Amino acid sequence: MAKKPITIYDIAKKLNYSTSTISRALKDHHSIGKKTAEKIKAEAEKMGYRPNTLAAGLRNNRSKTIGVLISRINRPFMSSLISGIEDQAKKQGYTVIMIQCDDDYESEVQNANTLYDLRIAGIITSLAMQTEDYAHFKPFVDQQIPVVFVDRVPESFAAYKIVIDNYSAGYKATKHLIEMGCTRIAHFAGSQKRAIYRDRQKGYEDALKEAGLEVDCSRVVQFDTLSAQEGKKAMRQLMQLPEPPDGLFSSNDTAAVSAIQYLKKKGIHVPKDIAVIGFNNDPIASILEPQLSTVSHPAAKMGKLAAQCVLDNMDFVAKEGQLNQVTTLETELILRASSLR
Amino acid sequence: MAKKPITIYDIAKKLNYSTSTISRALKDHHSIGKKTAEKIKAEAEKMGYRPNTLAAGLRNNRSKTIGVLISRINRPFMSSLISGIEDQAKKQGYTVIMIQCDDDYESEVQNANTLYDLRIAGIITSLAMQTEDYAHFKPFVDQQIPVVFVDRVPESFAAYKIVIDNYSAGYKATKHLIEMGCTRIAHFAGSQKRAIYRDRQKGYEDALKEAGLEVDCSRVVQFDTLSAQEGKKAMRQLMQLPEPPDGLFSSNDTAAVSAIQYLKKKGIHVPKDIAVIGFNNDPIASILEPQLSTVSHPAAKMGKLAAQCVLDNMDFVAKEGQLNQVTTLETELILRASSLR
DNA sequence: TATATTTACACAATCGATTGCGTAAATATA
DNA sequence: TATATTTACGCAATCGATTGTGTAAATATA
Numbered sequence: 194m195a196k197k198p199i200t201i202y203d204i205a206k207k208l209n210y211s212t213s214t215i216s217r218a219l220k221d222h223h224s225i226g227k228k229t230a231e232k233i234k235a236e237a238e239k240m241g242y243r244p245n246t247l248a249a250g251l252r253n254n255r256s257k258t259i260g261v262l263i264s265r266i267n268r269p270f271m272s273s274l275i276s277g278i279e280d281q282a283k284k285q286g287y288t289v290i291m292i293q294c295d296d297d298y299e300s301e302v303q304n305a306n307t308l309y310d311l312r313i314a315g316i317i318t319s320l321a322m323q324t325e326d327y328a329h330f331k332p333f334v335d336q337q338i339p340v341v342f343v344d345r346v347p348e349s350f351a352a353y354k355i356v357i358d359n360y361s362a363g364y365k366a367t368k369h370l371i372e373m374g375c376t377r378i379a380h381f382a383g384s385q386k387r388a389i390y391r392d393r394q395k396g397y398e399d400a401l402k403e404a405g406l407e408v409d410c411s412r413v414v415q416f417d418t419l420s421a422q423e424g425k426k427a428m429r430q431l432m433q434l435p436e437p438p439d440g441l442f443s444s445n446d447t448a449a450v451s452a453i454q455y456l457k458k459k460g461i462h463v464p465k466d467i468a469v470i471g472f473n474n475d476p477i478a479s480i481l482e483p484q485l486s487t488v489s490h491p492a493a494k495m496g497k498l499a500a501q502c503v504l505d506n507m508d509f510v511a512k513e514g515q516l517n518q519v520t521t522l523e524t525e526l527i528l529r530a531s532s533l534r
Numbered sequence: 535m536a537k538k539p540i541t542i543y544d545i546a547k548k549l550n551y552s553t554s555t556i557s558r559a560l561k562d563h564h565s566i567g568k569k570t571a572e573k574i575k576a577e578a579e580k581m582g583y584r585p586n587t588l589a590a591g592l593r594n595n596r597s598k599t600i601g602v603l604i605s606r607i608n609r610p611f612m613s614s615l616i617s618g619i620e621d622q623a624k625k626q627g628y629t630v631i632m633i634q635c636d637d638d639y640e641s642e643v644q645n646a647n648t649l650y651d652l653r654i655a656g657i658i659t660s661l662a663m664q665t666e667d668y669a670h671f672k673p674f675v676d677q678q679i680p681v682v683f684v685d686r687v688p689e690s691f692a693a694y695k696i697v698i699d700n701y702s703a704g705y706k707a708t709k710h711l712i713e714m715g716c717t718r719i720a721h722f723a724g725s726q727k728r729a730i731y732r733d734r735q736k737g738y739e740d741a742l743k744e745a746g747l748e749v750d751c752s753r754v755v756q757f758d759t760l761s762a763q764e765g766k767k768a769m770r771q772l773m774q775l776p777e778p779p780d781g782l783f784s785s786n787d788t789a790a791v792s793a794i795q796y797l798k799k800k801g802i803h804v805p806k807d808i809a810v811i812g813f814n815n816d817p818i819a820s821i822l823e824p825q826l827s828t829v830s831h832p833a834a835k836m837g838k839l840a841a842q843c844v845l846d847n848m849d850f851v852a853k854e855g856q857l858n859q860v861t862t863l864e865t866e867l868i869l870r871a872s873s874l875r
Numbered sequence: 876t877a878t879a880t881t882t883a884c885a886c887a888a889t890c891g892a893t894t895g896c897g898t899a900a901a902t903a904t905a
Numbered sequence: 906t907a908t909a910t911t912t913a914c915g916c917a918a919t920c921g922a923t924t925g926t927g928t929a930a931a932t933a934t935a
Contacts, residue, residue, distance in 0.1 A: 198677065200921055211885045216922060226883055243673070246651045247597060248921035250588040251890050258652075266632075267613030275607065279634065288648050290631035291607075293620065307629050310587045311599075332584070336539065450821060480791060482823045541891055552915045557892060567913060589891035592920050 199242040208236055219244075250312055255338075258288045259503055260308035262318040264296040268447075269475040270492045271319075274343065277496025278317060285504050287314065296321045296418055305329040314338065315503035317496075320345040322384045322418060339506045341499045344492075345387050351517040353502050355495050359389045362488045362524045363396025366442050366470045369486075369526055371404045373468050373534055375440030379412040379431050381452070383419055383444045393444055393472070412438055416448065424448030428455045439467055440532075446471035446478050446487055453481060453531065468532040483530035491522045498522075540583040549577055560585075591653055596679075599629045600844055601649035603659040605637040609788075610816040611833045612660075615684065618837025619658060626845050628655065637662045637759055646670040656680040656844035658837075661688060663725045663759060680847045682840045685833075686728050692858040694843050696836050700730045703829045703865045704737025707783050707811045710827075710867055712745045714809050714875055716781030720753040720772050722793070724760055724785045734785055734813070753779055757789065765789030769796045780808055781873075787812035787819050787828055794822060794872065809873040824871035832863045839863075 201215040208215075210233065218225045218233035225233075250256035259282050263271050279289045292308060294300035301321045308316055309332050316333055320342070327350040333340045339353070346354040370378050380397050383390030398408050411434060414427040424447065431438055443449035449471030453463050463469055463483055471478060471487040478485035498520060542556040549556070551574065559566045559574035566574075591597035600623050604612050620630045633649060635641035642662045649657055650673050657674055661683070668691040674681045680694070687695040711719050721738050724731030739749050752775060755768040765788065772779055784790035790812030794804050804810055804824055812819060812828040819826035839861060 198921095201923095202921075212922075213886080213924075214884055216924085217884090222924095224881090224883065229883075243647070243651055245592070245653070245921050247588050247592040247653050248890090249923075251586070251592050251892090252921080252923045254890070256588060256652075265613075266607050266616065267610065269608065272606075272608030276634075288631075288633070288652070290629075290633075292629065292631075293617075306584070310584055311597075311629070312586070312588050454821065477818055477821060480795065480818060481821060539891095542893095543891075553892075554894075554916080555914055557894085558914085563894095565911090565913060570913075586891050589920090590893075592922090593891080593893045595920070 198245070199237075199240045200245065201242070204233065204237050204240060204242060207240070208233060254312060255314050256312050257286060258290055258311065258313045259500065260311065260313040260316045261289055261291045262301065262304055262308060262316060263291065263293055264319065264321055265293050266291060269477075270344075270473050270490055273492035274319075274496040274499075277493035277498075278500040279496075281497045281500035282504070287500075287504065289500075294321055296323075298324050298326075302329040306332075309333060309336075309338075314507060315341070317341045317343060317499045317503060319343050320347060320387065323386055325386055339503045341502050343495050343499050345389055346519075348388055353506070353517070354519045355498050355502070355522065356389065356519060357490060357495075357522050357524050359392035360396040360399075362472070363393035363442070364400045365396070365524075365526050366472070366488055367397045367400035368404070369528065370440040370442060370468055370470060370532060371400060371406065373440070373464070373532055375438075375468055376406055377409070377412065377436055377438045378406070378440035378442060379414070379438035381419065381424065381427060381441070381443035381445075381448045382413055382415050384417070385415070390444055393442075397442055416444070419443075419445045419448045421447050421451035424451030425455045428452035432456075432459070432461070437467075441467055441469045443469065443471045446473045446475040446485060449485060449487070449531075450475075450477055450481050453483075453485070464530065464532050464534045468534060470526075470532045474527055478527075479529070481531075486529045486532035487527050489525045489527050491524070495522060539586070540578075540581045541586065542583070545574065545578050545581060545583060548581070549574060595653060596655050597653050598627060599631055599652065599654045600841065601652065601654040601657045602630055602632045603642065603645055603649060603657060604632065604634055605660065605662055606634050607632060610818075611685075611814050611831055614833035615660070615837040615840075618834035618839075619841040620837075622838045622841035623845070628841075628845065630841075635662055637664075639665050639667075643670040647673075650674060650677075650679075654679065655848060656682070658682045658684060658840045658844060660684050661686040661728065664727055666727055680844045682843050684836050684840050686730055687860075689729055694847070694858070695860045696839050696843070696863065697730065697860060698831060698836075698863050698865050700733035701737040701740075703813070704734035704783070705741045706737070706865075706867050707813070707829055708738045708741035709745070710869065711781040711783060711809055711811060711873060712741060712747065714781070714805070714873055716779075716809055717747055718750070718753065718777055718779045719747070719781035719783060720755070720779035722760065722765065722768060722782070722784035722786075722789045723754055723756050725758070726756070731785055734783075738783055757785070760784075760786045760789045762788050762792035765792030766796045769793035773797075773800070773802070778808075782808055782810045784810065784812045787814045787816040787826060790826060790828070790872075791818055791822050794824075794826070805871065805873050805875045809875060811867075811873045815868055819868075820870070822872075827870045827873035828868050830866045830868050832865070836863060 201212045204215045205212045218230040282289050292304045294304050298321050327347050330340055341353045343355045382394045401408050416423050456463055471485050474487045474489040478487045542553045545556045546553045559571040623630050633645045635645050639662050668688050671681055682694045684696045723735045742749050757764050812826050815828045815830045819828045
């Protein structure tokens with residue numbers, strides 16, 4: 194029963210042309226006459242021809258696909274990022290494939306290999322929390338496949354990188370809490386292996402210092418994954434300090450929301466007792482009660498830029514080698530009830 | 535500087551074997567001696583050989599990839615579904631690629647073609663809200679590529695389908711509201727083109743009838759996408775009725791959450807004035823205040839089953855043709871503050 | 876009119892892995 | 906010892922699209 198797919202050979206036979214002419218006509222090669230091309234295209238359409246991307250990919254050693262390797266798709270930030278990438282890629286006839294690694298290094302390595310094996314045309318990735326070795330991206334570089342890192346980017350690997358100004362964001366968020374009168378501000382910090390979290394923390398510390406406030410490391414909690422569970426645990430821990438915090442700057446919204454829920458359950462008022470600000474502006478931030486102050490993250494824009502970057506540099510990389518350039522996007526404070534007092 | 539990727543030809547030359555022997559050794563073909571196979575594998579590893587999946591795919595007219603075509607990845611339900619699919623697929627050496635169609639029919643058609651062109655080994659899909667024509671899945675059937683529909687499945691297309699018992703879920707949810715004393719229960723209904731929404735509505739209506747309550751169609755609001763925006767608008771509309779509802783069964787959590795937010799803003803108490811129950815058990819359901827009662831959806835399990843189904847039937851389909859079978863999973867009421875009184 | 880240039884198309888090699896068929900030796904069974 | 910069977914491996918075609926090289930005609934330019 195299986196109908197055999199139509200190939201350019203079928204079209205060639207039918208129209209008495211060679212396959213080269215068919216192939217060229219289908220992609221508007223200049224050496225094919227306009228009428229001929231039209232006729233061929235019409236017939237291809239009529240016969241229900243669908244190009245075999247595998248064959249084309251094999252020949253060109255490249256498929257028209259952009260790979261996205263990320264920790265998890267179920268985070269609002271990642272969803273937006275992907276949408277941005279897809280919008281841009283689709284415009285240029287590229288398909289986006291996503292693969293998640295659960296924030297696990299081993300899995301990241303394996304998935305990078307999988308993408309490599311698929312001969313993707315470019316890869317966009319945000320590192321897993323603990324990744325410190327970047328050898329799994331070398332094969333792409335060797336094959337002159339554009340690699341673009343976004344958000345969680347490596348420091349010791351030459352490639353295109355798109356980030357936000359985490360230092361400034363951390364600084365602004367903390368300064369805001371200080372202006373709200375907080376003097377004992379806690380911080381939910383992400384893995385120190387990732388610059389984005391170190392930078393946020395540095396911004397936090399500098400804001401404190403600038404205001405003449407003490408930087409008390411017992412108020413800084415190190416997180417593994419910035420999950421809700423960790424958020425709750427961390428908050429409990431913080432409240433047991435001899436001097437509990439009166440403000441919190443969390444490196445993501447998930448942990449901040451969880452912390453607020455814990456506080457509410459304990460009868461501690463937000464923002465009166467503790468003012469809280471998160472990071473990312475997840476949808477949940479505006480649904481939680483009190484609504485969560487946060488730092489906006491231009492995830493969709495980041496995705497769009499990343500895709501553009503991959504596409505623009507497809508040829509460039511082949512000729513000139515990987516770009517090593519950093520683009521920094523701006524963030525904005527979004528102030529809501531959880532920190533306003 | 536592009537290092538050329540290692541091929542089986544390179545290994546063959548180095549080891550003085552033919553490429554056929556290399557190819558067979560790499561996949562433990564019975565006709566290759568154990569020591570030979572070991573030696574070849576060791577050398578392949580040492581040389582950094584990576585199979586060219588495009589070449590293999592071309593030859594087999596199939597790539598080791600499962601395609602997932604869904605409306606949007608940024609819904610918790612979809613994220614869970616995908617995780618379920620990935621877990622299962624990975625176990626069998628398959629890669630999962632996702633492609634979203636924004637709940638748009640045109641986009642669904644186009645993306646189905648894209649997946650087809652990629653010569654995927656199987657496709658798992660949940661229909662867009664308005665899809666009524668399924669011709670874009672025919673090519674898969676013609677090529678004996680397993681097609682598995684999940685959740686939003688077609689009624690007039692022979693394929694494997696995995697669904698939940700929507701009628702029973704709608705019935706249970708409504709009955710619960712009735713037991714809580716509601717007598718004027720409204721319903722947020724999804725597109726009538728999708729059986730899942732029709733069935734939920736049918737369950738809702740039957741529960742009302744069974745309790746001797748009037749089924750008032752002015753209390754049933756038709757939604758396009760069950761978005762937050764629509765939810766707010768619908769709630770406002772319902773509250774303007776001469777007899778506003780005292781209960782609400784929403785076909786998803788997103789719209790329910792939005793409705794509750796609207797009610798809170800208007801000073802209408804949930805659940806006292808209006809008891810609300812949603813659908814899907816999104817994470818937000820337990821964060822909202824009051825926490826949202828809802829119907830659990832076994833999305834991850836559904837994904838796992840779907841993947842299993844695709845993988846199991848890969849060979850079967852080629853021999854016996856498409857399966858046309860429906861698997862129905864059970865749901866559970868999850869009762870929280872928004873409906874308990 | 877003579878030379879360039881452009882247009883129009885075909886031949887055949889190529890990308891890398893797979894596999895049916897064939898050969899030959901080694902081992903097992905009668 | 907003779908026949909079967911298994912083990913071990915190579916040859917060469919194949920999957921479908923692409924593209925460098927080449928030829929010939931048509932059109933343009935000098």
